[in-house]
Amino acid sequence: MDIRDTDKLLRDRMLKHANELKAAMEALKELYEQREKILSTTMKNIALDISKAAQFLSEGAVKSFEPQVKAAQEALEAGTCPGNDFLGWLHLPTSITPAFLDEVQACADVLRANCEAVVVAGIGGSYLGARAVIEALGNSFAWLQRDGKNPTILFAGNNIGEDYLSELTEYLSDKKFGVINISKSGTTTETALTFRLLKKQCEAQRGKEEAKKVIVAITDAKRGAARTCADKEGYTSFIIPDNVGGRFSVLTPVGLLPIACAGFDIKQLVAGAQEMEKVCGKDAAFDENPAAQYAAVRNALYGAGKKIEIMVNYQPKLHFISEWWKQLYGESEGKEQKGIFPASCDFTTDLHSMGQWIQDGERTIFETVISIEEPNRELLFPEDEENLDGLNFLAGKRVDEVNKMAELGTRLAHVDGGVPNIRIAVPKLNEYYIGQLIYFFEIACGISGNVLGVNPFNQPGVEAYKKNMFALLEKPGYEEATKAIKARL
Secondary structure, three states, rough: OHOOOOHHHHHHHHHHHHHHHHHHHHHHHHHHHHHHHHHHHHOOOEEEOOOOOOOOOOOOHHHHHHHHHHHHHHHHOOOOOHHHHHOOOOOOOHOOOOOHHHHHHHHHHHHHHHHOOOEEEHHHHHHHOHHHHHHHHHOOOOOHHOOOOOOEEEEEEEOOOHHHHHHHHHHHHHHHEEEEEOOOOOOOOOHHHHHHHHHHHHHHHHHHHHHHHHHEEOOOOOOHHHHHHHHHOOEEEEEEOOOOOOOHHOHHHHHHHHHOOOOOOOHHHHHHHHHHHHOOOOOOOHHHHHHHHHOOOOHHHHHHHEEEEEEOOHHHHHHHHHHHHHHHHHHHHOOOOOOOOOEEEEEOOHOOOOOHHHHOOOOOOOEEEEEEEEEEOOOOOOOOOOOOOOHHHHHHOOOOHHHHHHHHHHHHHHHHOOOOOEEEEEEEEHHHHHHHHHHHHHHHHHHHHHHHHHOOOOOHHHHHHHHHHHHHHOOOOHHHHHHHHOOOO
16 A cells, blocks of 8 residues: 555545544533533522621620511412512512523524624613623623633623713614613613614614514513514513512513523523522421521611621622622612611722721621532643742642632621621532522511511602602603702703
């Protein structure tokens, strides 16, 4: 045989083996991913540690709230609490069917296939939940990577910034984009303005018929301007349940559709929430119900003069989880001149700005720390020959080990400084555990608001600024309000 034929044969065999190896590796990767998803449903749940908060209270103080907490949860279950017409979130996770999730996913797939960018138009609960989950699960630099796998998810309709909206429309001018318009009424100023702009631009760039395919309405079943527009234009639409308020809506299409558009597994998200619904059920023992304990210790600390709760994380990806949490608790409990003020810090970053105040300022605060037990990636602290920074003692350690010691050291320092600390341990940052975290906070919020003695599900104070704004803008129908407010200027 000619030497060239031998070389060719060897090359062909090597190429064949390489392709087989590649296929095997891809199959192995797929099996590993499936295994991770399966394991996630059998692994431990998120866990609550209140020991470093309870030590600031009299012995048995948290336990003493058990009857109140039990009564509050029973009132939720029985629908006898204030705001009982907004309890649709309570058993929402276990009511979600696979068929419904498939419907949401199918819509998301259409947007993913036809859009380079998807703009979520909504404000408050109509965007915060989705943004919290997407930013928690996504690559921190996804907006720079443009890998073609997922559309860029953008958020608008949450402000009235002229520069922001102008820059957004400019950015979209050469993009194939879609819009998810989220509004029960369709008349919320921020969202309605944004949708006007984006609808017009999308139709101009794609044509009216093509635009219909990539504009989705999430709105009321029958009423409101957004429903009327969706029916008239023939948009795909999903319903916001009447009995689910905005800040509790992340597990409805309000949150699920944008999350699915971003490429994340909404079935795992819901599965996590379903598990936590069981763990925090009304029949769970007080000592085994993390939501009941969280509600109890918060109210105990509030009664002891701790008026501010700082939500702390040690992962930058969790910034918007805190923002979502702030709306959930602030809007639910801040009424009748009551309620813990919800604040947040991103550590270790904010230790270099707010750490001094937390350590030595007024002792009216407590901290709740979200701690991710296992990061998704591994990065080792490098060795440096010159060691000018003196950090070679850390060489070879995982960066997360350093972060964990920063977390532990900070918690101990703050406790020593008189700041009660609650810790929520999350095994891993994935869809399943984020789903658990969402429902944990929701049910704890409902219980806590009832213990506080307010209606956790309304927001009467939100309307005051709207009335003033419309009066100042001289909106038709506000003539008397316009006269009254101008007399005050």
